[in-house]
Amino acid sequence: MSTVTAADTAPVSPPAAPNARAALGPLTARSVRSCLRTPSLLLSPLLTSAFFMIIYEGQLSSAVAATAPGGRYIDVVLPLCLLTTAFTGGATAGQLLVRDIGSGYHARLWLTPVSRWALVTAPVLAGMAVLTVQAATLTGLGLLLGLNPVSGAPALIALTGATVLLGTGFLLLAAAVGLHTGNSSAVGSVTLVFFPLSFFTATFVPRDQLGGWMARAADINPLTPPLDAMRSLLASPWNEQNLLPGTLVALAILVAGAAAAHLALTRRTRTGV
Template sequence: MRWAVADGWTITRRDLAHWANQPGQILAGLLFPVMIVLMFGYLFGGGMTVPGGGDYREFLMPGMFALTMVFGLETTFAAVSADAARGVTDRFRSLPMASSAVVTGRAAADLLNSALTLAVLVGCGLAVGWRAEAGPGRAALAVGLVLLLRFALLWLGIWLGLVVGNPEALVAVQILVWPVGFLSSALVSPATMPGWLGAIAEWNPLSATAAAARELFGNPGWGGDSWAAQHAVTLAVAWPLLITAVFFPLSIRAFRRLGG
């Protein structure tokens, strides 16, 4: 275990060094969610109605925190598939290192990147009038749930990157991620959707995290009387744990089977 942690940290430092040498990529990743916040908060926000009343930007920000974690899956997929296509991953497999180090190192680096993105989004939210109304303790729990969702989706992105191994397939991943991201309560209430579509949106893992974050931050929520709406915090923990339990071992297995 000690060597696995040490090897994983070496891979993490390698990924962080790449970002330090290519800061433009990080800046672009930080600016994109800020632009989404400004677009929905100011261009479309005037036409949005929050169920039960309340400011739309306060409704929007917890949803954007969660939505940005989902969009991060594309970054993970692109990095992992690029390493696989260039033979970097095969080189790692030939070295005397823990087989889990490549995937855990990648996960740690991307989680640090997501924490930075979340910090920038929080600053953007404060600038546009969003506030955490329920106190710092509950706000910290909300941030933890948002990062837990990102941690779970890391393993899905790593697994897809290892299995596909083709960076050009990023478009296909975007086709998967964007509908899942918008078919949720991140930006609008599921009550505004057709009944069957709203039910799917309510059970979306992203919706659970967004709704739980709104509850913990003390921001306006979309309400609802379904089980998913009444137990958002429970689902915000259960969904990431389930996703991790499925895709973490699949990621390790996919890495071990490369070139086999």
């Protein structure tokens, strides 16, 4: 006769959910590897911005350098190219999510006890890493084209950080669209919304050189304060008046992106699709 012990009759506890941070590391590493295996995510925004920076600086510098602070047109055009990199590269997180949704990998992860936010945070962190490399590379190219910021190396670091901060908001927006639609074309629409806006601000000249209806358009354009703040990092000693409006806009985009990602994640959790 077998003996039944207390251990045999004790209820079996379900496996504990893995720590969210423990799952986040491998998921982020996987997203980074996906970026490295996909040149369009890593190189396309970088090469596009580098191409336009070289063309703009080469063709327009002699004509408008006199209007640029310090007479260096690269101080005007580099922040513009970093701004466009922020929202074009910001599609990275959404494209990674769309790829995982289409392959069924995302659905398999959904059945595990991994934190739902980790599934979104991982591609966003990978996108931030990509943006950091892209911004640093473009800044290095700017140095080769004559960039010489008043504040030196701290300005270059701050400029890269500003690009990543602004880009993180776009990464979250793209992630929200990817979660909601599962469609790569819809994710690309995030870039299409903001790209035309970049031409209705002080694109090729400092803000104080604009006039007429273009000046009024730049005044209401949400991309104008970040662009002005990034240019002020290079052209003048830092002060709160120049940097605060752009910082607030970047934070507003970040909060809006986080809210949109939360809503998309909540919808997918409820519907399971």
